Amino acid sequence: MKARQFAVIGIGRFGASVAAKLYEMGYDVLAIDTSESRIDGIVDRVTHAVVADSTSETALKSLGISNFDVVIVAIGQDIQASILTTLVLKEMGVKQIVTKALTEQHGKVLQKIGADRIVFPERDMGIRVANNLAATNVLDFIELSPDFSIVEFIATAEMVGKSLNELDLRAKFGVNVLAIRTSDKNINVSPGASDKIQAGDLLIMVGENTSLQKMGES
Numbered sequence: 514m515k516a517r518q519f520a521v522i523g524i525g526r527f528g529a530s531v532a533a534k535l536y537e538m539g540y541d542v543l544a545i546d547t548s549e550s551r552i553d554g555i556v557d558r559v560t561h562a563v564v565a566d567s568t569s570e571t572a573l574k575s576l577g578i579s580n581f582d583v584v585i586v587a588i589g590q591d592i593q594a595s596i597l598t599t600l601v602l603k604e605m606g607v608k609q610i611v612t613k614a615l616t617e618q619h620g621k622v623l624q625k626i627g628a629d630r631i632v633f634p635e636r637d638m639g640i641r642v643a644n645n646l647a648a649t650n651v652l653d654f655i656e657l658s659p660d661f662s663i664v665e666f667i668a669t670a671e672m673v674g675k676s677l678n679e680l681d682l683r684a685k686f687g688v689n690v691l692a693i694r695t696s697d698k699n700i701n702v703s704p705g706a707s708d709k710i711q712a713g714d715l716l717i718m719v720g721e722n723t724s725l726q727k728m729g730e731s
Contacts, residue, residue: 516539516540516541517540517541517583518540518542518543518581518582518583519532519535519541519543519581519582519584519585520578520581520583520585521535521544521545521559521584521587522545522584522585523545523546523567523586523588523595523613524546524551524552524554524555524587525587525589527587527589527613528544528546528588529544529558532555532558532559533555533558536558536559536560542559542560542561543559543560543562543563543576543581544556544559544561544562545562545563545567545576546562546565547566547567549564552564563576567586567594567598567601568597568598569601570601570604570605573601573602578602578607579606579607581607581608582608582609583608583609583610584602584610584611585612586598586599586602586610586611586613587613588613590615592615592619595612595613595614595623596622599612599623599626599628600627603626603628609629609630610627610628610629611629611630611631612628612630612631612632613631613634614632614633615633615635620633660721660722661721661722662720662722663718663719664717664718664725664729665716666715666717666729667714667715668712668714668715672710672714673710673711673714674711676706676707676709677704677705677707677710680710682728686724686725686727687720687724688718688720688724688725688728689718689719689720690704691703691718692704692716692717693714693716693717694714694715694717695713695715696711696712696713
């Protein structure tokens with residue numbers, strides 16, 4: 514089966530990080546930027562790197578951009594270039610367009626012109642950091658929607674030795690335990706009510722943000 518191909522447009526901190534990680538994972542990655550210095554900085558960490566104007570349909574056609582499975586528009590502060598690039602990609606029939614947005618208004622415009630997925634790196638990272646700082650037992654926090662999230666929660670001393678049935682987290686906090694990762698890295702997917710929590714266990718839970726916050730503060 515042919516490996517998926519990715520193109521990343523805009524090689525700032527976010528774009529460079531995404532491009533290099535995808536390449537590290539074994540995918541073909543094309544990096545595009547208008548800055549020669551940025552392209553020089555990424556050339557050894559992607560499959561191909563080129564200097565090009567992404568708002569030009571002619572330039573993108575010459576790169577065969579419509580053949581890529583996913584195109585990530587990671588342009589930084591130039592909102593106009595971000596919107597124009599997304600629009601050109603949509604008109605060219607790119608299979609999947611993922612675009613970085615700077616503001617909610619920027620995101621709404623991108624959605625209207627056809628971006629398949631919109632990401633808010635600064636906002637999302639800020640939410641994760643805030644939640645991690647607010648609840649000392651929360652190791653990681655992933656927002657699924659404005660109302661629901663998944664968290665990695667380090668078992669407290671009060672939990673150790675008790676079963677999920679005894680803890681009754683669903684009734685007390687309205688959260689569900691999806692999996693338990695033990696201190697030796699074994700993962701118990703869909704744990705049963707009789708499964709007991711051990712010291713060092715990591716609980717992967719899903720629930721409403723307000724419920725998860727209450728649990729983190731308890």
